[in-house]
Amino acid sequence: MLMNDGELEADQRWLFLIHQLPTKPAYFRVKIWRRLQGIGAIAIKSTVYALPANAETQEDFEWVLKEIIDGGGEAVVCEARLIDGLSDAQVRALFDTARDADFAEIAKEARDLAAELDTKPTAENRADARSQLVRMRKRLAELVAIDFFGATGRLTIEGLLANLEARVTEDEVMSNVPSEAAEPIAEFKGRIWVTRRGVHVDRIACSWLIRRFIDPDANIRFVPGKGYVPKPGEIRFDMFEGEITHEGDRCSFEVLLISTGMTDPALQAIAEIVHDIDLKDGKFGREETTGIASLIAGIVMTNADDEKRIGQSASIFDNLYQYFRQQRG
Structure with missing residues (x-):
């Protein structure tokens, strides 16, 4: 959920997930790390992750907490206000930095793809570009969902992808057969x-x-x-x-x-x-x-x-x- 400057300044509250994972199996640690990345949480300490406090982010953390406990780990979610050490603005900057880095990766891919089309504007390359655009749009949608404070890199991405789409757009033909919803049990x-x-x-x-x-x-x-x-x-x-x-x-x-x-x-x-x-x-x-x-x-x-x-x-x-x-x- 996007938050504006006024919301941040008005007694910003944060959610913290404090956890400890079992040493084995190793894949479980990777799984939890990916889940935390997927919901947009950032690491304050190695075992402490933060999200801006609202009902939706609390629910996200609660599902991760359940996964951790079901996997044999320990976890607690708490809501707090920052008093000393890190400021709200510094934590917000951590979120923006993380998202801008993600946006920059997509921007590089989009520019490289545009350069490839400039060099070899073949039908095969345009077809490949369409599939890559679908993937980049999917990735962008994932990032927008966790761009809590409106990182600046998003605007650049939107413009790059829009220009690429204009170059490779073609009509899509739908040939699916309609189906009626089955009667519920x-x-x-x-x-x-x-x-x-x-x-x-x-x-x-x-x-x-x-x-x-x-x-x-x-x-x-x-x-x-x-x-x-x-x-x-x-x-x-x-x-x-x-x-x-x-x-x-x-x-x-x-x-x-x-x-x-x-x-x-x-x-x-x-x-x-x-x-x-x-x-x-x-x-x-x-x-x-x-x-x-x-x-x-x-x-x-x-x-x-x-x-x-x-x-x-x-x-x-x-x-x-x-x-x-x-x-x-």
């Missing part, structure tokens, strides 16, 4: 759905899917994220130990689709967008992701009530669903 109808308060994209999207395709009259309850004891007949989603929640590298929306047997390609496309916004791993790199992320973030910022967040987001997902349906048609 009967056991999911008439149930009480439970999720954590303070819903964000994954829980918002799951709520839309439940009421749009599974049970239009579904009762969704919002409860504390920790310590909640489920009642008989309830289905918990996007909660620790929930019936429908993250599995492996899948977000809860993806797991809900699989659990209910829905295979509509339009819903699968939405799942890819939700995945990349929620997990910030850039796995699918859909061009719509950045815009949808901004729309959902705006709704979350202006509405504290969970039902209002879900209600106002419903039209976004309705239109997105129709867009993908028509695109396939």
Whole structure:
């Protein structure tokens, strides 16, 4: 979530993940390091990582904390204000430096690609450039999601990629066969759905899917994220130990689709967008992701009530669903 100077100066608060990892297996340390890089955290000390404090970044840290504990490590997440040693401006500069370095790598690739097209403007090179542009756009989307303070290098990248795209653009032909959404499993109808308060994209999207395709009259309850004891007949989603929640590298929306047997390609496309916004791993790199992320973030910022967040987001997902349906048609 992008933060302006006023927000930084007004009693900036930070989240810190303090952790200790087991010495073995070695790949686990690499896995956690990559997860921290993926959510945009920066190292203050070797075992202390920081993020600007908000509900979304707290959720990111909580998922990493769970991975660490499940892997045999120890971790704690705390919220704090910097008093001495490092200033808020210095920590912000660490974030900007990290993002500018990432942006500079893409800029170099874009300039090298443009030079190659200048030297050899063949059809083969243009085709190769298109595939490289897709990869660079995907990487840029990953970085934008964790560019918390608006590093200056992003503007340069946008201009370079736009110029390249103008040179290699061609019409795309869609030949996919439309598919109707399958009927959801009967056991999911008439149930009480439970999720954590303070819903964000994954829980918002799951709520839309439940009421749009599974049970239009579904009762969704919002409860504390920790310590909640489920009642008989309830289905918990996007909660620790929930019936429908993250599995492996899948977000809860993806797991809900699989659990209910829905295979509509339009819903699968939405799942890819939700995945990349929620997990910030850039796995699918859909061009719509950045815009949808901004729309959902705006709704979350202006509405504290969970039902209002879900209600106002419903039209976004309705239109997105129709867009993908028509695109396939």
